[in-house]
Amino acid sequence: MSDFLVAAGLVLVFEGLIYCGFPGVAKRLAADVTTTPEQALRVGGLVAIVLGVGVVWLVRR
Secondary structure (H helix, E strand, O other): OHHHHHHHHHHHHHHHHHHHHOHHHHHHHHHHHHHOOHHHHHHHHHHHHHHHHHHHHHHHO
8 A cells, every 4th residue: 555655646746847847838738638539548548557567567576
C-alpha cells in the first residue's frame, strides 16, 4: 500500500510541475484533448499502462 501512495504522490508532483512550470502548455494540451479522437486517447492510455507496468516490473525485478 505504501508503494501505491508513493506512486500517487509522484503523479501529483509531475502534474504540479507541468501546471506550475508550463501553464500555457498545460492549457493547450487540455484543449487538444477535446479534439483528439477517442480511439487515439485509448491507444495512448494503453501505451502508458504498458510502459508503466514495464517500468514497475524492471524496478521490482
